[in-house]
Amino acid sequence: MRVAVAATPEVALPTLEWLLTSDHTLVQVISQPDKPSGRGQQLHSSAVSQWAKTQEIPLLTPSTIDDLDDALVGLDLLITIGYGRILPTTTLSIPKHGCINLHFSLLPAYRGAAPVQRAIESGQVQTGVTVFALDAGMDTGPIYTAVAVPIDSRMRSFELLKELSIVGVGAVRDTLRAIENGTPPTPQEGTVSFAPKITRGEAFLDWNTASNDLVNKIRAFYPQPQAWTTFRGQPLNISQAKMVNAEILLKPGELSTHGSQCLIGTSDGAIILERVTPAGKKEMSALDWSRGARFGDAEHCG
Numbered sequence: 001m002r003v004a005v006a007a008t009p010e011v012a013l014p015t016l017e018w019l020l021t022s023d024h025t026l027v028q029v030i031s032q033p034d035k036p037s038g039r040g041q042q043l044h045s046s047a048v049s050q051w052a053k054t055q056e057i058p059l060l061t062p063s064t065i066d067d068l069d070d071a072l073v074g075l076d077l078l079i080t081i082g083y084g085r086i087l088p089t090t091t092l093s094i095p096k097h098g099c100i101n102l103h104f105s106l107l108p109a110y111r112g113a114a115p116v117q118r119a120i121e122s123g124q125v126q127t128g129v130t131v132f133a134l135d136a137g138m139d140t141g142p143i144y145t146a147v148a149v150p151i152d153s154r155m156r157s158f159e160l161l162k163e164l165s166i167v168g169v170g171a172v173r174d175t176l177r178a179i180e181n182g183t184p185p186t187p188q189e190g191t192v193s194f195a196p197k198i199t200r201g202e203a204f205l206d207w208n209t210a211s212n213d214l215v216n217k218i219r220a221f222y223p224q225p226q227a228w229t230t231f232r233g234q235p236l237n238i239s240q241a242k243m244v245n246a247e248i249l250l251k252p253g254e255l256s257t258h259g260s261q262c263l264i265g266t267s268d269g270a271i272i273l274e275r276v277t278p279a280g281k282k283e284m285s286a287l288d289w290s291r292g293a294r295f296g297d298a299e300h301c302g
Helices: 010-021 047-055 065-072 115-121 157-180 211-220 286-293
Strands: 002-007 025-030 035-037 042-044 077-081 099-103 126-133 143-150 227-231 234-243 255-258 261-266 269-278
Touching: 002 010, 002 065, 010 025, 010 047, 010 077, 010 157, 025 047, 025 065, 077 157, 099 157, 115 126, 115 157, 115 211, 126 157, 143 157, 211 227, 211 234, 211 269, 255 286, 261 286, 269 286
Parallel strands: 002 025, 002 077, 077 099
Antiparallel strands: 035 042, 099 126, 126 143, 227 234, 234 269, 255 261, 261 269
């Protein structure tokens, strides 16, 4: 089939790489226009745009829906992976076989922008990938392929996304085979839940929360936007933490060191801080940070 891929993030790259070796023809890649970022607000291309340029694949970064529509004429299929734009019904009908999406959850669970992060945040032990036919709703279309994947208790969102992006290659391959064979997708069934985009504000850690919930939040929000707290009036990002095996009681937010561990109190005990980023500094081990900070009596975060 003659296909195009509309995508923005790095998780689309395994599927793009596979398409180059498949029997299908990758006609072009579509991504978001370059956006300013960093302190200098210089324009930066998406990971997918950079890949397309390296591979010398035709690249389109449309600013209008008309430009996108023109690019889809003559295609058999459009594959979207984290493209970041809702496509109107008129656009979805242009390719011969319509449009499919690779989504990183087991739909209808976790529809929306942050399915992996929300699954980890809520303490799920299983997620997966779903390839479905795009329709007018948000992640509501009928399903071609779904593959379940366990969530390791130490996995953070970027690690799980990397694994799911690799599993997604097989799901896309099987879906293209089903489309070629004329196999129709099946309607979604089950309990619907949503995964809205994460804000910096909700990544702030309330230490009057259970230990397990705090660890899950830290796992879920790394690397973006990162869970954070305050220490001596300055923001402190926390990129890795784990549960304490022993019974240690600290007041919520209270800091302490115990052997080779940096501890912080929660509503039901304490957790171990492993990696932090103090204001104006690079990420470091929490123990090294604690040694430099030299905690005083009843020193706390938040």
